[in-house]
Amino acid sequence: xxxxxxxxxxxxxxxxxxxxxxxxxxxxxxxxxxxxxxxxxxxxxxxxxxxxxxxxxxxxxxxxxxxxxxxxxxxxxxxxxxxxxxxxxxxxxxxxxxxxxxxxxxxxxxxxxxxxxxxxxxxxxxxxxxxxxxxxxxxxxxxxxxxxxxxxxxxxxxxxxxxxxxxxxxxxxxxxxxxxxxxxxxxxxxxxxxxxxxxxxxxxxxxxxxxxxxxxxxxxxxxxxxxxxxxxxxxxxxxxxxxxxxxxxxxxxxxxxxxxxxxxxxxxxxxxxxxxxxxxxxxxxxxxxxxxxxxxxxxxxxxxxxxxxxxxxxxxxxxxxxxxxxxxxxxxxxxxxxxxxxxxxxxxxxxxxxxxxxxx
Amino acid sequence: xxxxxxxxxxxxxxxxxxxxxxxxxxxxxxxxxxxxxxxxxxxxxxxxxxxxxxxxxxxxxxxxxxxxxxxxxxxxxxxxxxxxxxxxxxxxxxxxxxxxxxxxxxxxxxxxxxxxxxxxxxxxxxxxxxxxxxxxxxxxxxxxxxxxxxxxxxxxxxxxxxxxxxxxxxxxxxxxxxxxxxxxxxxxxxxxxxxxxxxxxxxxxxxxxxxxxxxxxxxxxxxxxxxxxxxxxxxxxxxxxxxxxxxxxxxxxxxxxxxxxxxxxxxxxxxxxxxxxxxxxxxxxxxxxxxxxxxxxxxxxxx
Numbered sequence: 001x002x003x004x005x006x007x008x009x010x011x012x013x014x015x016x017x018x019x020x021x022x023x024x025x026x027x028x029x030x031x032x033x034x035x036x037x038x039x040x041x042x043x044x045x046x047x048x049x050x051x052x053x054x055x056x057x058x059x060x061x062x063x064x065x066x067x068x069x070x071x072x073x074x075x076x077x078x079x080x081x082x083x084x085x086x087x088x089x090x091x092x093x094x095x096x097x098x099x100x101x102x103x104x105x106x107x108x109x110x111x112x113x114x115x116x117x118x119x120x121x122x123x124x125x126x127x128x129x130x131x132x133x134x135x136x137x138x139x140x141x142x143x144x145x146x147x148x149x150x151x152x153x154x155x156x157x158x159x160x161x162x163x164x165x166x167x168x169x170x171x172x173x174x175x176x177x178x179x180x181x182x183x184x185x186x187x188x189x190x191x192x193x194x195x196x197x198x199x200x201x202x203x204x205x206x207x208x209x210x211x212x213x214x215x216x217x218x219x220x221x222x223x224x225x226x227x228x229x230x231x232x233x234x235x236x237x238x239x240x241x242x243x244x245x246x247x248x249x250x251x252x253x254x255x256x257x258x259x260x261x262x263x264x265x266x267x268x269x270x271x272x273x274x275x276x277x278x279x280x281x282x283x284x285x286x287x288x289x290x291x292x293x294x295x296x297x298x299x300x301x302x303x304x305x306x307x308x309x310x311x312x313x314x315x316x317x318x319x320x321x322x323x324x325x326x327x328x329x330x331x332x333x334x335x336x337x338x339x340x341x342x343x344x345x346x347x348x349x350x351x352x353x354x355x356x357x358x359x360x
Numbered sequence: 361x362x363x364x365x366x367x368x369x370x371x372x373x374x375x376x377x378x379x380x381x382x383x384x385x386x387x388x389x390x391x392x393x394x395x396x397x398x399x400x401x402x403x404x405x406x407x408x409x410x411x412x413x414x415x416x417x418x419x420x421x422x423x424x425x426x427x428x429x430x431x432x433x434x435x436x437x438x439x440x441x442x443x444x445x446x447x448x449x450x451x452x453x454x455x456x457x458x459x460x461x462x463x464x465x466x467x468x469x470x471x472x473x474x475x476x477x478x479x480x481x482x483x484x485x486x487x488x489x490x491x492x493x494x495x496x497x498x499x500x501x502x503x504x505x506x507x508x509x510x511x512x513x514x515x516x517x518x519x520x521x522x523x524x525x526x527x528x529x530x531x532x533x534x535x536x537x538x539x540x541x542x543x544x545x546x547x548x549x550x551x552x553x554x555x556x557x558x559x560x561x562x563x564x565x566x567x568x569x570x571x572x573x574x575x576x577x578x579x580x581x582x583x584x585x586x587x588x589x590x591x592x593x594x595x596x597x598x599x600x601x602x603x604x605x606x607x608x609x610x611x612x613x614x615x616x617x618x619x620x621x622x623x624x625x626x627x628x629x630x631x632x633x634x635x636x637x638x639x640x641x642x643x644x645x646x647x648x649x650x651x652x653x654x655x656x657x658x659x660x661x662x663x
């Protein structure tokens with residue numbers, strides 16, 4: 001019988017074999033098989049987050065700004081020959097015309113001295129303040145103090161928050177209940193008022209007791225700020241960590257670790273906490289600007305770092321008296337505070353978008 | 361619900377009690393008594409004075425007496441002026457309240473409007489502009505903003521008179537105080553508005569032919585505003601604390617600047633009284649916020 005070709009219906013879905021020949025049905029070679037196995041390169045959680053972060057122009061811009069600021073405050077004190085508490089002298093003599101200089105200006109005596117000796121004096125980039133101190137270096141040290149306060153406070157908050165939150169979350173039950181009631185109470189205390197109150201009290205109590213120690217330079221106000229940060233500010237961090245741990249501790253791998261007899265401490269530090277890392281990083285990044293805010297606020301009230309050390313807040317406060325004649329002295333620290341806080345906020349937001357996959 | 365409210369009220373009372381403890385014992389930790397003068401006073405006189413003001417009693421007993429007086433409305437006497445603190449405090453608080461209430465109202469209204477605009481024009485120019493300026497607003501401490509406003513609008517441009525009590529012009533202080541909460545409310549409203557507009561009931565309302573405006577303002581905004589309520593408590597705290605520097609900068613004689621001057625004058629009874637007074641205000645603002653939040657949104661689980 002002749003294999004008569006049936007005319008194919010227009011709508012038929014049947015495969016038209018006449019279009020193929022034997023060559024199309026050969027077995028795939030090993031090489032070709034391997035091509036099918038190609039998978040995306042495996043990424044870690046960190047790499048994945050960093051990739052997303054790198055795509056965020058605002059966050060990357062903030063990193064650039066922050067790195068630039070940190071470089072300047074690290075390098076500048078080695079280049080500028082003045083110190084933050086030094087009343088500038090010319091050739092060992094006090095110069096009365098040295099005060100309130102404008103940007104990049106020299107005083108008359110300095111000009112005369114340079115002409116006489118041919119030696120180049122370092123310019124006063126931001127001019128000098130009312131006492132004849134180089135303002136640029138004061139701003140540099142002010143930024144150092146403000147940033148350091150922010151970072152130290154954030155680290156303290158994170159450490160206390162992690163320990164407290166993980167213990168409460170991991171052990172649960174009565175321990176959790178009692179620990180969280182304490183958090184509730186601390187949470188409802190007005191933190192700013194207590195910081196101000198403690199600053200006032202510690203200033204009186206600690207006066208004269210710290211002479212000679214490193215803490216003395218920083219001043220009692222900063223110590224009281226750290227104490228209050230340590231006492232009050234960790235509560236929101238502890239709440240966050242506890243919430244995270246409550247969900248993570250019910251995972252199978254935690255159960256598995258328990259079954260093979262891993263100690264509680266080991267489970268917490270190597271199985272549970274690494275999984276809270278994103279929350280910890282984000283909250284820390286957002287904690288630093290809030291500490292800087294608090295510090296500058298206190299310094300502005302006159303409860304900040306002790307003189308002659310400066311912080312951005314105290315510089316702004318000092319500049320207030322002469323703000324009509326020397327507005328730049330107010331504007332410079334103000335702009336730097338805004339820049340740092342803005343960059344840290346944007347970086348924190350960027351980190352949240354990049355690492356917190358649950359928020360979309 | 362009743363159980364939750366009782367629990368929150370109890371918590372608030374415990375907080376206030378702890379605050380009075382902290383303030384009282386902290387103030388007593390400061391060396392030197394109120395009768396220490398440069399000139400040596402006769403010990404017998406000091407003893408009599410201490411007996412008169414109960415200072416010879418143990419600290420615990422002194423605390424009980426202080427609380428008893430507080431509950432009877434006796435907040436002590438200012439070391440600086442010698443007048444009772446309570447009447448001064450209430451007068452000054454009136455001025456601060458005028459400033460604070462205006463700042464709060466402006467922050468809420470403008471914040472909600474800007475936030476809704478940003479949500480409705482998502483990823484377009486108005487949204488980007490609003491988000492840019494609110495991000496800037498949250499990065500600027502109130503004292504920076506206040507001094508810059510004073511510098512630019514009072515001293516350089518001369519558009520506003522510097523604040524005086526005879527001719528009070530609250531415009532600049534209110535702006536300085538309201539920018540941060542306003543920026544915060546804007547961002548909060550934007551996120552919750554976007555969230556609300558993606559809900560099923562919005563689609564249902566549109567599908568059955570409700571006009572777009574009505575959907576946005578009745579169905580969307582009403583639900584979007586619930587998270588904004590949670591910010592009212594923190595906002596009250598922010599405004600109370602922020603008013604300390606803002607009042608100081610604009611030389612407004614309110615409670616905030618009184619507090620700051622009492623700190624520099626070491627007027628301990630006043631510091632104590634104002635701290636406790638402000639703390640009570642903040643704790644109650646938080647209490648009210650939490651209770652109202654649960655009342656308006658029954659979906660929220662009561663724990």
